[in-house]
Amino acid sequence: MAQKVTWEEIGQKGFNNISPAYKSNGHIFTAGNVGLDPVTNELPEDVEQQTINALENLKNLLEKSGSSLxxxxxxxxxxxxxxxxPIVNKVYAKYFPHSPARTCVMVQFPDEAFKVELEAIAEYDE
Known part of the structure; x- marks a missing residue:
């Protein structure tokens, strides 16, 4: 049975109507992680820092859920x-040297200040 991961469990501010992740059958399925600063919850202007923040938020979510990048x-x-x-790829490569499968899509975010978002599927030990 699927197990919901809560914002309280991972120690991040979140959205009431969105779960950060679900765990099922040895896998974690994450919601989108954006470039908000994990401490201040502020959004930097540049795509490089937003990418770093999004990946750090994903890293925190996975580690608190029993997995890792x-x-x-x-x-x-x-x-x-x-x-x-190219900027996103440079940062991404530092966090994912094992090159997991990836799809990249260009989108128009509802708030134009957002420049990057990512979600992931990872393994964890049940």
């Missing part, structure tokens, strides 16, 4: 501007 099997990445691709 090196157990990520699939990433779905959303970016708002094609020109930011």
């Amino acid at each position: 090196d157990r990520v099997m699939k990433v779905l990445l959303f970016i708002s501007d094609r020109a930011s691709g």
